[in-house]
Amino acid sequence: MLETLQAIVLRPTPFQDGGLVVSFLTEHGERKAGIAKGARKPSAKWVSAFEPLSLVRVGFFGKEQSDLRRITRCELQHSPLTLGHLESNLVMACLADLFDRVAKEGVEDERLFRLLSACGRALKEHPDRALATLAYAEHWLLHCMGLLPHPRACGACGNETTPIVTLSEDHGWQCAACTPMDPSEALPPGIREHLRNLRTCAAEDAPETGAEAARVCTELLRSRLLKELGGTLRSYDVMRRMVM
Numbered sequence: 001m002l003e004t005l006q007a008i009v010l011r012p013t014p015f016q017d018g019g020l021v022v023s024f025l026t027e028h029g030e031r032k033a034g035i036a037k038g039a040r041k042p043s044a045k046w047v048s049a050f051e052p053l054s055l056v057r058v059g060f061f062g063k064e065q066s067d068l069r070r071i072t073r074c075e076l077q078h079s080p081l082t083l084g085h086l087e088s089n090l091v092m093a094c095l096a097d098l099f100d101r102v103a104k105e106g107v108e109d110e111r112l113f114r115l116l117s118a119c120g121r122a123l124k125e126h127p128d129r130a131l132a133t134l135a136y137a138e139h140w141l142l143h144c145m146g147l148l149p150h151p152r153a154c155g156a157c158g159n160e161t162t163p164i165v166t167l168s169e170d171h172g173w174q175c176a177a178c179t180p181m182d183p184s185e186a187l188p189p190g191i192r193e194h195l196r197n198l199r200t201c202a203a204e205d206a207p208e209t210g211a212e213a214a215r216v217c218t219e220l221l222r223s224r225l226l227k228e229l230g231g232t233l234r235s236y237d238v239m240r241r242m243v244m
């Protein structure tokens with residue numbers, strides 16, 4: 001069976017005889033991998049299309065639900081790459097790693113494709129704001145995974161105006177009115193506002209992560225997400241060493 005799709009490249013992994021196994025996030029939001037034979041040889045005409053986060057048109061040949069599907073063609077349509085921009089390139093690697101873990105073979109979730117496309121465009125437009133784009137993606141990935149409670153009202157008492165002080169397993173976001181906390185352990189003021197910004201803005205307008213509330217919130221959501229994915233990811237370790 002031959003199938004052609006729009007997709008975003010996630011991870012290329014070296015395979016036998018100079019080939020690559022490449023995973024993609026398809027336009028339907030499903031993870032799909034295939035083998036590109038001979039793609040690592042110097043003569044290979046398509047290797048540049050396998051850069052993580054490239055938007056491509058890819059052809060697969062083989063049985064449905066098979067790991068041995070072959071990639072027959074792969075044409076680059078858009079690359080979010082900004083040459084020489086370290087921070088943006090590190091964030092691209094993190095995003096590719098994240099979506100490679102979250103997207104599943106045989107499960108379609110179009111929100112994932114829309115989210116990653118939007119982040120790719122934002123990275124190309126504003127490479128200097130790459131860390132904000134990453135925080136935006138992490139927030140929406142948690143939402144797509146059903147792990148992010150709505151921040152409008154306190155999950156314990158329903159109050160909508162008191163500051164959020166913690167995120168708990170049982171009640172989600174909890175507020176100062178019902179949850180006494182040591183001030184040194186409470187989340188800083190402005191968490192609800194930061195979450196509201198994340199929920200309502202477009203990827204290219206993702207809020208900066210430097211201010212106290214944004215920084216703490218980003219760390220909290222990131223550790224929640226990475227914990228769900230089984231610990232840290234190599235791309236995050238590299239990013240932390242280089243830019244954080």
Ligand SMILES: [Zn+2]
Pocket residue numbers: 154155156157158159174175176177178179
């Ligand atoms: Zn409360």
